[in-house]
Amino acid sequence: MEDYLAIANEWGLWIAGGLMVAVALIQVLLYYRQLFVAAKTVDVTNEQLKQAFRTGAVTAIGPVLAIFVIMVGLMSVIGGPMAWMRLSVIGAAPTELTAAHVGADAAGVPFGGEGYDVQAMAVSWWTMAINGVGWLVLVGLFGHTLEKGREKLGGGDTAWLGVLSTAAMIGVFGYLNTTNILRLGGPLIAAITGGIAMVLLLQLAKKFPPIKEYTLGIAMIIGMVFAVLLG
Amino acid sequence: MSDSSENTNAGANEQYDLLWKRPVIRIGVVTMLIAAVLSFGPLLYLYIVHGVSIDIRTALTAWGLIVAIFGAFYIVEPVSFYPILGLAGTYLSFLSGNISNLRLPCSAMAQEVVGTKEGTRQAEIVGTMGIVGSVVVNLIGVTAAAVIGAWLISVLPAVITDAFRNYTAPAIFGAVFGQFAMREIRFAPFALAIPLITLGLLGLPVWIVIPASVFGTVAIGRVFYKKGIVKPK
Numbered sequence: 029m030e031d032y033l034a035i036a037n038e039w040g041l042w043i044a045g046g047l048m049v050a051v052a053l054i055q056v057l058l059y060y061r062q063l064f065v066a067a068k069t070v071d072v073t074n075e076q077l078k079q080a081f082r083t084g085a086v087t088a089i090g091p092v093l094a095i096f097v098i099m100v101g102l103m104s105v106i107g108g109p110m111a112w113m114r115l116s117v118i119g120a121a122p123t124e125l126t127a128a129h130v131g132a133d134a135a136g137v138p139f140g141g142e143g144y145d146v147q148a149m150a151v152s153w154w155t156m157a158i159n160g161v162g163w164l165v166l167v168g169l170f171g172h173t174l175e176k177g178r179e180k181l182g183g184g185d186t187a188w189l190g191v192l193s194t195a196a197m198i199g200v201f202g203y204l205n206t207t208n209i210l211r212l213g214g215p216l217i218a219a220i221t222g223g224i225a226m227v228l229l230l231q232l233a234k235k236f237p238p239i240k241e242y243t244l245g246i247a248m249i250i251g252m253v254f255a256v257l258l259g
Numbered sequence: 260m261s262d263s264s265e266n267t268n269a270g271a272n273e274q275y276d277l278l279w280k281r282p283v284i285r286i287g288v289v290t291m292l293i294a295a296v297l298s299f300g301p302l303l304y305l306y307i308v309h310g311v312s313i314d315i316r317t318a319l320t321a322w323g324l325i326v327a328i329f330g331a332f333y334i335v336e337p338v339s340f341y342p343i344l345g346l347a348g349t350y351l352s353f354l355s356g357n358i359s360n361l362r363l364p365c366s367a368m369a370q371e372v373v374g375t376k377e378g379t380r381q382a383e384i385v386g387t388m389g390i391v392g393s394v395v396v397n398l399i400g401v402t403a404a405a406v407i408g409a410w411l412i413s414v415l416p417a418v419i420t421d422a423f424r425n426y427t428a429p430a431i432f433g434a435v436f437g438q439f440a441m442r443e444i445r446f447a448p449f450a451l452a453i454p455l456i457t458l459g460l461l462g463l464p465v466w467i468v469i470p471a472s473v474f475g476t477v478a479i480g481r482v483f484y485k486k487g488i489v490k491p492k
Binding site for chain 1: 271274275278279280282283284286287288290291292293294295297298299300301302303304305308309311312313317318320321322324325326328329330332333334336337338339340341342343346347349350351353354355356357359360361363364365366367368369370371372373375376377378379380381382384385386387388389390391392393394395396397398399400401402403404405408409411412418420421422423424425426427428429430431432433434435436437438439440441442443446447449450451453454455458459468469472473474475476477479480481483484489
């Protein structure tokens with residue numbers, strides 16, 4: 029057990045993982061630059077772009093703290109470099125852990141248990157990689173064809189496109205909440221109080237616009253506090 | 260209702276294609292495929308440095324098993340999230356992951372704060388910038404976790420780390436649902452009923468439940484829109 033984790037934390041793997049993190053960073057920088065070029069064609073000002081960036085960044089802080097906590101747990105089972113690399117790209121922690129387990133199953137040993145050696149770890153890593161590649165390759169090759177689907181769904185009616193976007197968003201989050209509704213207890217309390225807090229905060233933000241950027245972050249903390257107290 | 264800031268003339272369309280869509284696709288395709296190749300970097304390291312290789316049968320078995328679990332999502336998720344994320348948002352989200360808990364909420368909040376009209380090009384540009392901001396914070400976060408994570412967790416009280424681990428996602432999902440339910444409250448019961456019935460009652464697989472929830476609610480929206488019950492804002 030100690031053995032494979034020692035190898036999993038070798039410095040050479042930080043480099044191998046770092047290359048992947050670098051691609052994610054390069055992609056985001058290229059889009060950042062392109063956004064300033066494109067914004068001019070649709071009458072979005074640089075100030076609005078900066079406001080959008082700031083809002084995205086501020087809203088991300090809460091969820092990223094959660095990823096931070098989860099990643100530290102993941103580091104103890106798959107090593108630092110792999111946890112860093114895998115959580116920088118598609119596939120959240122549960123997905124990666126599932127893949128690591130499935131790899132161990134394919135190698136015929138229990139994940140992290142008796143007989144889980146470097147050989148078995150390699151199968152776990154292979155499974156995590158090939159799973160992520162499913163999304164990367166399909167979106168990479170066919171992502172642009174989805175635009176035609178949206179155009180067809182929208183039919184050139186901008187008013188309907190607005191309604192469609194709202195409906196799609198409510199639909200996705202209806203599904204995401206369902207799992208927590210069915211789990212009852214803490215997650216359900218977090219969802220309900222987080223939802224109510226958000227509605228109230230957005231009303232409040234109409235009177236005090238400066239707080240608008242922080243509404244989702246504050247709502248998240250309120251939901252978490254209630255879940256801890258009542259869950 | 261007609262929005263003067265929405266460019267619909269041919270010249271503007273061409274500009275938008277040239278300065279946004281085409282570069283977005285070029286950047287997206289190249290980065291996604293490079294990332295796919297680099298996914299195997301650690302395995303190459305194990306092979307070169309430690310002489311570890313995997314026999315082809317084990318590799319194929321593992322691949323088959325994992326595709327059986329997640330394969331449907333490779334297709335269902337991009338198709339279901341595209342109407343919300345848009346083109347660049349899709350490339351960003353499916354490279355950097357964490358779509359439901361980070362990308363969708365950050366895109367929506369950016370649009371909310373800047374005040375763009377949903378479904379417009381302005382909204383797509385602003386939403387994409389929200390996602391860009393979230394990816395930057397995300398990368399800083401995981402890199403910090405790699406460096407000081409283990410130490411920081413050991414000094415924080417367990418109640419705080421547990422709260423983040425267990426309740427962040429539920430609280431955010433509830434909050435974003437509340438945010439959008441406010442815009443069109445009539446969609447909310449349907450958006451909850453469809454997954455509650457298909458998942459909770461019928462126990463259908465998630466790869467059916469996600470598109471059923473998204474496109475089911477969109478279909479309801481279409482009926483309401485056609486009947487004039489729902490008015491665009």
